[in-house]
Amino acid sequence: MSGLLTGGEILCRTLLDAGVDVLFGYPGGAIMPFYDALHGHPGLRHILVRHEQAAAHAADGYARASNRVGVCVATSGPGATNLVTGLATAHMDGSPVLAITGQVSRPMLGRDAFQETDVVGVTAPVTKHNALVRDVAELADVVREAMAIAVEGRPGPVLVDVPKDVQNQKAEYEPRAIRPARAPREAGRPLNDDALREVARLIAAAERPLMMIGRGIIVSGAYAEVRALAERAGMPVITTLLGISAFPQAHALHLGMPGMHGEVHVNKAIQAADVIVGIGLRFDDRVTGNTATFAPRAKIVHIDIDAAAIGRNVPIAVGIAGDAKAVVGRLLTFVEPRDCPRWKEEIRGLMRSREEVFSGGLTPETILSALAEVTGGRTTIVSDVGQHQMWVAQRYPFQRPNSHITSGGLGAMGFAVPAAMGVHLARPDEPVWAISGDGGFQMNMAEIATMIQEGLVVKLAIFNNGYLGMVRQWQQFFHGGRYASTPIWSPDYVKLAAAYGIPGWRIKSAGEIEDALRRANQSAGPALVELVIEQEANVFPMIVPGGSLSEPLEAAPV
Amino acid sequence: MKQARTVTVRLEEELLTLGRACGVLRRHNMPIRDFAVVSNGQPGTWKLSCVIEAEDAALQGLVLQINNVIGVRETTVTPSFLSEVS
Numbered sequence: 001m002s003g004l005l006t007g008g009e010i011l012c013r014t015l016l017d018a019g020v021d022v023l024f025g026y027p028g029g030a031i032m033p034f035y036d037a038l039h040g041h042p043g044l045r046h047i048l049v050r051h052e053q054a055a056a057h058a059a060d061g062y063a064r065a066s067n068r069v070g071v072c073v074a075t076s077g078p079g080a081t082n083l084v085t086g087l088a089t090a091h092m093d094g095s096p097v098l099a100i101t102g103q104v105s106r107p108m109l110g111r112d113a114f115q116e117t118d119v120v121g122v123t124a125p126v127t128k129h130n131a132l133v134r135d136v137a138e139l140a141d142v143v144r145e146a147m148a149i150a151v152e153g154r155p156g157p158v159l160v161d162v163p164k165d166v167q168n169q170k171a172e173y174e175p176r177a178i179r180p181a182r183a184p185r186e187a188g189r190p191l192n193d194d195a196l197r198e199v200a201r202l203i204a205a206a207e208r209p210l211m212m213i214g215r216g217i218i219v220s221g222a223y224a225e226v227r228a229l230a231e232r233a234g235m236p237v238i239t240t241l242l243g244i245s246a247f248p249q250a251h252a253l254h255l256g257m258p259g260m261h262g263e264v265h266v267n268k269a270i271q272a273a274d275v276i277v278g279i280g281l282r283f284d285d286r287v288t289g290n291t292a293t294f295a296p297r298a299k300i301v302h303i304d305i306d307a308a309a310i311g312r313n314v315p316i317a318v319g320i321a322g323d324a325k326a327v328v329g330r331l332l333t334f335v336e337p338r339d340c341p342r343w344k345e346e347i348r349g350l351m352r353s354r355e356e357v358f359s360g361g362l363t364p365e366t367i368l369s370a371l372a373e374v375t376g377g378r379t380t381i382v383s384d385v386g387q388h389q390m391w392v393a394q395r396y397p398f399q400r401p402n403s404h405i406t407s408g409g410l411g412a413m414g415f416a417v418p419a420a421m422g423v424h425l426a427r428p429d430e431p432v433w434a435i436s437g438d439g440g441f442q443m444n445m446a447e448i449a450t451m452i453q454e455g456l457v458v459k460l461a462i463f464n465n466g467y468l469g470m471v472r473q474w475q476q477f478f479h480g481g482r483y484a485s486t487p488i489w490s491p492d493y494v495k496l497a498a499a500y501g502i503p504g505w506r507i508k509s510a511g512e513i514e515d516a517l518r519r520a521n522q523s524a525g526p527a528l529v530e531l532v533i534e535q536e537a538n539v540f541p542m543i544v545p546g547g548s549l550s551e552p553l554e555a556a557p558v
Numbered sequence: 559m560k561q562a563r564t565v566t567v568r569l570e571e572e573l574l575t576l577g578r579a580c581g582v583l584r585r586h587n588m589p590i591r592d593f594a595v596v597s598n599g600q601p602g603t604w605k606l607s608c609v610i611e612a613e614d615a616a617l618q619g620l621v622l623q624i625n626n627v628i629g630v631r632e633t634t635v636t637p638s639f640l641s642e643v644s
Contacts, residue, residue: 120574125581129628131574149628185625308622311615 007136007167008037011100014140016043017175018147020071022062022425023047024055024418028075030115031102033167047421047454050446052079054418056086057444059097060157061422063090064405065380067219069150070095070422075102077115080161081122085412088126090157092409093242094215096150097157098143099123103132105165120161128156136169144178152181154306155219183323184307191330195320199277199301200334202317206275208297208343209235212258212287215242215408216280216304222325223247223401226279229328234339236347238266240281242408245398255347259287260543261390265350267541267549270295272346279303280324283313284409293548303327358534361510364391364463367531371433371461372397374517379431380405380423384416384440386470388463390539392435414443420458421451431459431521438464438490448500451526459520460528464490465535473538477557478545497528504528560611562638564592567606567624568631571597575629579606582623588612603631609638 005013011034015023022045027035038046049055052074059070074080080101090097104113120130129149133139139162146158203209211233217226223246230237230253237247238258247254256263258270267289270276276298281287283302288294291314299317302310307321320327356363368391371381377399383392383406398404405423407415420434441462451458463469472486497504503523505516507530520527541552569575576595583590593608610617621633 121577124574124578125585153626306626308619308626310622312619 003172004170005173006033006037007139007162007169007171008033008035009040010136010139010171010173011143011162011167012037012041012044013173013175014143015071016041018144018178019068021045023071023073024049024058024062024422025073026052026055026075026079028079028102028115030076030104030164031073031079031100031167033164034073034100034102034162046073047425047450047456049418049450051444052082053085053414054421054444054447054450056083056097056099057089057412057415057418058422059099060086060090060095061382061405061419062426063095063097063155063422064419065402065423065426068096068426069098069147071098071100073100075115076104076119077117080119081117084123084126085410087123087157087159089407089410089412089415091126091128093407094154094156094219096155098147098150099157099159101159101161102167103161103163106134106163107165109163119159123159126157127159130159130161132161133163133166136166136171139166139171140173140176144176148179148181153184154309184305184321191322191327192320193330193334195318196327196331196334198318199320199331200336202275202299202301203233203235203277204336204338207340208269208273208346209233209275209277209340210238210269210273210298211235212238212240212276212278212281213243213246214240214279214281215246216324217243217246218402220280220305220324222280222328225325225328225332227251228332229335232332232335232337234341234344235277236269236344238270240287240408241393241406243281244393245400245402245404249398257393258549259289260545261394261539261541262543262549263394264352264541264552264554265347267543267552268350269347270298271550273298275299275301277301277303279328280305282309285313288314289543289547289549293550358537360508360532362507362513362531362533363510364388365395366510367513368392368396370513370517374514374521375431375433379403379433380427382406382416382420382423382432382434384434384436385411385413386437386440386468387465387473387537387539388435388437388469391463413440416440417444417447417458417460421447421456424456424458431457433459433461435461435463437469438462438466439468439488442488442490445496448502448526452500452502456526457524458526460526462493462528462530463533464493464530465533465537466490467535469537470539472536476536476538477542477553493528493530502526502528504530506530506532508532560613562609562611563617563635564607564609564638565617565621565633565635567633568599568603569606569627570629570631571602571604572629575627576604576606578627579624579630582620582627583608586616586620588616588620
């Protein structure tokens, strides 16, 4: 026992005892007792963001880069509701985030008090778990339980709503460890060797086997097992958007990304495959296109920690609920070494080089190759949402595990800049690059002030084409070229950088790229590089929404 | 083939858990009838039951998602008495 503490102090002690050392947040009326307690707990570093959405994205970026729970804090009402997009992002992509929100005092609950919102109700669909703390005596246990839930099974965000008077209430605090994570009920059963033997049999009998891997590999840390399985079976590997960097891009068996902006040879390989072993992915609609025409010849094996995800989107031959590392590790004992030279040759025959014409030679290929060269691959790339996101996914040569972070499922523009702040705190010894378009960057560019105030080192690259490029591309292809509200004005980014006191460069031709990126990468603090790219550049290939992977667009429809 | 089944969810006696389980039902947008929540079973638990007409696979997916809700103890599906007599 350690005497009586206030609820705010208990929150601080609980977080510290759980190993938390950084919080992203924004104070306000209903969370003030917690901030008052925070003042006396220097072991908890608080990062003052400029908008609560950034706090949630930053906590998410921290969680993805560190494999620990990221923590964000907001006050009641607007503070809490501003977290929602960040929580929904973490929910869709399976990232463990703890949100702590202040709430109006208990006697005021349900009376439409100032800054009262039913945030537990609002966030229920976008969190794994949430709770309103009704008594200080239960506060520590509620937080500990929420943190345990955040990491177990498929990770996800949790929220603890703490009324202001509970933060001021006093109780005894008893340090206790967070309970060990429990496997979800279906995934917690012993592995079924008969199912694994069946998977091994399917792989052995296949003429055109493929492996498709997603973020589950990164969460599970199953890099070595997946690589061993691919190499033992001679099975080409496809990485989904969130699976990028789960398998080395330069590996001879790596094919690329599937789906809406997947390479033609990748999608055609899927359509020709006779067995697909999908591990740690959801087979979501951006990956499959029209599910009725997806992989028509393939028997699909689906391995995932979330039993509810197995077979939800595509029909499967074998489903195994479990942790990827454990399942693939066990599967390896049943798979006989083999190779598929004719299949690999067939896929090679589907590959083609890109022919791109960009003004000033500023092609995505050129930019991203220069960035890889300048960083020597020693960086984490955090991409925003839109055309640049697809170019990064298609073309940046990721080699290290978990070096690519993006908002995949929710597709939340504005994610990259704040998420990169979280990544920096998780990986302070290497540069972090936030790559955005001019639209997404402007959503959260106020966070440069956070970087300056808190000493966060994030390198900012902006692909500026003067449009909300992906929406404009759809307008060009599917809406008669009517560019409704997609041209977007930008400030002078170099002057903006100067206003924040950081170096900035505007690049208009290929010859200038490397020098600017190198200087930005080597600068001691945040730096900004604006890349003025072709205005009406499009991302190819493209599968039309709801279309078949067999029918890629490789040029704008006439 | 679509069939009417009774889905029974045993869950912790907690409005939030009930709300989350109902949220899963709502998102699936399946026709639901005879919805009831009773508290005369095991102490500390409620029993939610309803009749849903759906394909087997869709119902199985629904059950797995409800099982993912924190605080749900068990979800079962049984042939619907109402469908048998109708």
